[in-house]
Amino acid sequence: MGIAAEAHNVKILGSGTEIIVLAHGFGTDQSVWKHFVPYLVDDYRVILYDNMGAGTTNPDYFDFEHHSSLEGYASDLLAILEELHVESCIFVGHSVSAMIGSIASISRPDLFTKLIMVGASPRYLNDVDYYGGFEQEDLNQLFDAMSANYKAWCYGFAPLAVGGDMDSVAVQEFSRTLFNMRPDIALIVSRTIFQSDMRQILSLVTVPCHIIQAEKDMAVPVMISEYLHQHLGAESIVEVMATDGHLPQLSSPDIVIPVLLKHIHLDIEARR
Helix, strand or coil: CCHHHHHCCCEEECCCCCEEEEECCCCCCHHHHCCCHHHCCCCCEEEECCCCCCCCCCHHHCCCCHHHCHHHHHHHHHHHHHHCCCCCEEEEEECHHHHHHHHHHHHCHHHEEEEEEECCCCECECECCECCCECHHHHHHHHHHHHHCHHHHHHHHHHHHHCCCCCCHHHHHHHHHHHHCCHHHHHHHHHHHHCCECHHHHHHCCCCEEEEEEEECCCCCCHHHHHHHHHCCCCEEEEEEEEECCCHHHHCHHHHHHHHHHHHHCCCCCCC
């Protein structure tokens, strides 16, 4: 396995000819897909990897300059696909990884047959005629709390993000992966994500997009899914699930898995 694949803890499972890449969001790692993977391995070759900065990655590989923009993560993804000689894949990106996959697809559309976006947002900050869900003051308070006491912040943020109490298995799992991140890296990553604005690149995406959104998500208002649908340059489809929280693949796998499988099989270009 090559340098990029090794650094990102790449795992390849299954034996199908078609490739599915599963990419996680902030505060998690590839284990966030554990409920979903068993449904794929009989029919697909599944590639899992950890974004740099995840608690499972070597912090020495985290480049504070390279990883201060989502373009840096997109180049990491392309390096992994190149090392693994992937010629085409279905990319399933959760949260920030949906935007990372979008950026990667603009420079190499040939590598992606479709993008499946779960809980995606092009911008988290409110703007004129745009509701991202957060004011700058909200984000400043979040960053200050992370800096002051990272462990306490993790235990407060996890139930809010997942949509449950601390007794929930999904909340405990997210708390674990969140707490595994090195605090200074977690702060940089969260700033990079929450201060990002990818609205200007949406029209450049040409790969078919499947936008999957939880009905209630503290990080991504439900109307963002329609914003993406209207502004993506590619053919797109939206499905809003009757789930609560930003990590529905952990908290509501019984609802999410059938939806994901449906969109993996669905050819929206053939429906025109």
